[in-house]
Amino acid sequence: METFSRARGVGLAAGRGLLLALVSLPGAVLGFTLALVSMALIPVGIGAYTTPPVLRGVRAFADWRRVVAAEWCGVRIPSAYRPVPEGGNAWARTYALLRDPATSRDLRWLQVDMTAGFVTALLPAALVLYALEGLAVAVGLWRPLSAYGGYWYGFVHVTDQASAIGAGALAGVLLLFAYRYTPSLLSAHFRLTKAVLGANQGELAERVRVLTETRRDAVDTSAAELRRIERDLHDGAQARLVAMGMDLGTVEMLMDKDPAQAKQLLARARQSSADALGELRELVRGIHPPVLAERGLGDAVRALALRLPVPAEVTVEPAGRADAPVESAAYFAVSEVLTNAVKHADAQRIWIDLHHDEGRLRITVTDDGKGGAAVGAGSGLAGVERRLATFDGVLAVSSPAGGPTMVTMEIPCALS
Structure with a gap:
């Protein structure tokens, strides 16, 4: 045998x-x-x-x-x-x-x-x-x-x-x-x-170097995000809550002496609580939007498009969900690109396309603005590129003078 x-x-x-x-x-x-x-x-x-x-x-x-x-x-x-x-x-x-x-x-x-x-x-x-x-x-x-x-x-x-x-x-x-x-x-x-x-070993070493740099960028980005959250809490919701506590203390003293003034302070305190709640919701949305966690990247991007001041058409093909960190990176990358299109490109219309093919999530944002966008130091697109690089993603920009501008983002991932 x-x-x-x-x-x-x-x-x-x-x-x-x-x-x-x-x-x-x-x-x-x-x-x-x-x-x-x-x-x-x-x-x-x-x-x-x-x-x-x-x-x-x-x-x-x-x-x-x-x-x-x-x-x-x-x-x-x-x-x-x-x-x-x-x-x-x-x-x-x-x-x-x-x-x-x-x-x-x-x-x-x-x-x-x-x-x-x-x-x-x-x-x-x-x-x-x-x-x-x-x-x-x-x-x-x-x-x-x-x-x-x-x-x-x-x-x-x-x-x-x-x-x-x-x-x-x-x-x-x-x-x-x-x-x-x-x-x-x-x-x-x-x-x-x-x-x-x-x-060869040289290429593998280069690969390790790139991964080290992207990890360092991710750590720096996370630290900057934590500082932003701390600053927003300190200057926003915390300040309003402190003011509301002071107003309630004053109301306690005026309840018997000047009920009318106390009533006005109570109304102001109620408004302060509503403003603080709104700021906390905005802060949470900036950290991880609830719609992203609950309904996925496609619906989260649709929600972004609805808040834009210009018409936006969204096409979503993925039938599943990517990992939460990948969805979060893609969401904020799209948000930054849309912000650039509205603020700097003077776009009148925007098209957003999301689909998954051959193990890669591909997102294309096209606008009819004036063009001239480039990935460079200090630009928002450079930040998008660093964000994508954390997940081995890539960014491609086609933006001739006079437009249109097409920004393509790709992230390797599997869908659930």
């Missing part, structure tokens, strides 16, 4: 190696050629639109190889692709892809895969098939071949039955070698793939 299982594994490794060889050579040649042509066309403008889909195709091909490496031989090939902004400016997408170190690594891997990768993938199948060919020669295939002056099998010149038996002996040695090493040869192909395609 063990021998049968081993033989089955040898045949499976040979078949898989042959499949890889048949796929890797044309796939690598096509992917590398299209990538080179597309990038060469970037200076004339065409490449800005063709390069993103071509490089995404290369990434899909590389990810397929990662999957089969893990499933067939247990070789885990790490991936460290940076997120690519969707929508907006095609030049921004192209620039983001080209500056990603993983892109140059993928292109190097394509060159290796069409040469050494093709050979190492074909080797397991070639070894098994060549050994079987030698056995076929030994049992009679040599006879039709001898009519053409004999046949060279390895270093054995087969012209008669005796030399055919020699070829069979050599084939037996090769078959034993294939029985022992064919699965290892297939693993060697995937280890070569991992050496070229896997993320």
Whole structure:
């Protein structure tokens, strides 16, 4: 049983190696050629639109190889692709892809895969098939071949039955070698793939650096938010509650002496309590809006749109809920973008689109304002970018002078 299982594994490794060889050579040649042509066309403008889909195709091909490496031989090939902004400016997408170190690594891997990768993938199948060919020669295939002056099998010149038996002996040695090493040869192909395609330590260190920076930004943002809450409580609701307590103390003294004045102070105290309650509600809404907690991101964004001074159209496709921190980040990011559109873009109409696709929450805010928005130090969009980066999200802005402005936000997440 063990021998049968081993033989089955040898045949499976040979078949898989042959499949890889048949796929890797044309796939690598096509992917590398299209990538080179597309990038060469970037200076004339065409490449800005063709390069993103071509490089995404290369990434899909590389990810397929990662999957089969893990499933067939247990070789885990790490991936460290940076997120690519969707929508907006095609030049921004192209620039983001080209500056990603993983892109140059993928292109190097394509060159290796069409040469050494093709050979190492074909080797397991070639070894098994060549050994079987030698056995076929030994049992009679040599006879039709001898009519053409004999046949060279390895270093054995087969012209008669005796030399055919020699070829069979050599084939037996090769078959034993294939029985022992064919699965290892297939693993060697995937280890070569991992050496070229896997993320190196420098890229992983860069990834750690980015995560450290985004975590620090998140901590700084949280600290600033806590200070804002403390300031709002101290200057707003707390001050009103203190004034209300003083008014009630005065009312207590005036109840018998001047009931009319006491009645006026009671009315003022009641108004102060209503104002304090309103400020507390606004404060709670600024921390985590109740509609967001109760009804989700879609309804919370609709509520935002209803409070805008300009008409806004909201389209929501997600059928589930993201994690609460992701929904909160997305909500306040949309709120900041809408505030910018109303205050700075002089927009007359706004369109908001939310949908979830391929594990990413994508939000697009478009306005018909004057344009000119940019992500820079001190701008509200820079704060939005930092907020999204905490969750590995990205921000893309397309805002030519004269408008329109399209702001696209993406956050990797799963929906419940």
